[in-house]
Amino acid sequence: MAQAVRFYETGGPEVLRWETAEVGEPGPGEVRIRHEAVGLNFADTYFRTGLYPSALPAGMGVEAAGVIEAVGAGLTDFRPGDRVTYTGSPLGAYSTERVMPAEHLIRLPEEIPFETAASMTMRGLTTAYLLRRIHPLRAGDTVLLHAAAGGVGSLFTQWAKLLGVTVIGTVSSEAKAEIARANGCDHVVIYTREDVAERVREITDGKGVPVVYDSIGKTTYQSSLDSLARRGLLVCFGTASGPVPPIDAMQLVVKGSLFVTRPALADYIADPAERAELAGELFSHVAAGRIRVDINQRYVLPDAEQAHRDLESGRSVGTSVFVL
Template identity: 75%
Template sequence: MAFAIRFDRTGGPEVLHRVEIEVGEPGPGEVRVRHHAVGLNFADIYYRSGRYPVTLPAGLGVEAAGVVEAVGPQVDGFRAGDRVTYTGSPLGAYSSERVLPAAQLIRLPDEIDSVTAAATTTRGLTAAYLLRRIHPLRAGDTVLLHAAAGGVGLIFAQWAKLLGINVIGTVSTEEKAKIAAAHGCDHVLIHTREDVAARVRELTGGTGVPVVFDSIGATTFDGSLDSLSRRGLLVSFGAASGPVPPVDPMTLTGKGSLFLTRPGLADYIADPAERAELAGELFGHIAAGRIAPEVNQRYDLSDAVRAHHELESGATIGSSVFTL
């Protein structure tokens, strides 16, 4: 019998529970996929806690990799036995198998195993659009990256090094600082004990950086603004410490005519051609060994409660996956 992790009310990790499910056959434009690995992402906490509203009861998870088991009518390009990965709505990746739209699938190269795919599809495509679509970064540019030892951060730093971009990374501990440095960060700041904006100014000769990539949110937002050079761009793409406060546009003017964007991955992979291009670049780097994802936490899918506790506490490093 297939199973899934569901929640009937919002709250802490304890609201998650396992249920048996009937998956059924795929309809027009759909496929049934048996999961081999499921991605664990910080956004899963937002859905579970109620920060991102969903209709309850609900499944959880947006990312998984596995094998196509059945194909419905009007599906072109996929057949039973194909190895695939995906990221995006609808929720429900925390399951042993599921039916979903074929349009979401990305075919996996032979060199990429399911665990690597589940650990890097969301994080890797996020790093891809941050580096390749948000701002015209050039070799020699210096950027500030928060959460540099996280799943996105470790991929981002390695990719930035390939592009000749210098990265000032922030982390919360000495252990994470060593890992971030080993994966491409040119400078690593421990934000829990350093004035990040002051150190960024020091490292850039007083000018600041043209772009800050901030997935932490509330606790780092002001420092991120103060780290930017004139007409710099703050890319706020997450809120691990809580949502950022309301921003008076005059604040941006007063700090150097700054720009602020709050992007979402979905809008950068909505176009199938663009998604294929970004995925091809990502998996090409991984297959060639130019980017080495760190899958440091592996959990049984039935152990979702413990996995969420550890992710939410900040105890994890790199990427986390569920295996089946």
């Protein structure tokens, strides 16, 4: 019998329940997939708390990797036995198996283990669109990346170095600074004891950076704006500390005709061809060893409550995954 994590009300980690689940057979355009590993992402907490709305009761999780066990009528792109990974709706990845639309699946190369795929499909595709779609970065550019020791941060820094981009990364501690440096971060700013914008200006000879990548949100928004060069771009792609404050258009003018964008991964992988292109580039780097995926924490699905507590408290470092 299949099992899954579900929640019946929004709230803290205690609302998560591990229970038996009916799976059934796939309908037209669907597959039944047996999970081998499941991703743990900060976005999962947004659904649990209600920041991202969902109809209740609901499953939990948007990322996993596994093997197709059955396909629905008329489906020709996949067949039983195929190795796949995915990220995105509908909720329900925190499960041993599930039925889901085949349109969200990405074929997984044999060279990439299931645990690696489940720990980096969302983060890797996020990194891919940040570096390859948002802004035309060139070798020699310098950018600011918040949470440089995190899951996206670790992948981002390694990929940026392949492009010849200099990365200034922010972290909360010396231990995380060591992780950021190990991934190739050129300059590390420990924001708990240094002024981020001031350090960025020092590093860039007063000019600031053309792009800031900010997954923290509320607490870093102002320092991100203050770190930008004239006509610079602030990319707000996460809200770990809470939503960014309302944007004051005149502040953007005063600080140098700045730009702000709040992108979502879903809009960069909605087109199958674009998703395949981004995934192909990501997988080729990982398979060749040019980008290393370190899994720092492993959990089992019945311990989802503890996994969420670790994630939200900052006790977890880098990438985490549920193993089945």
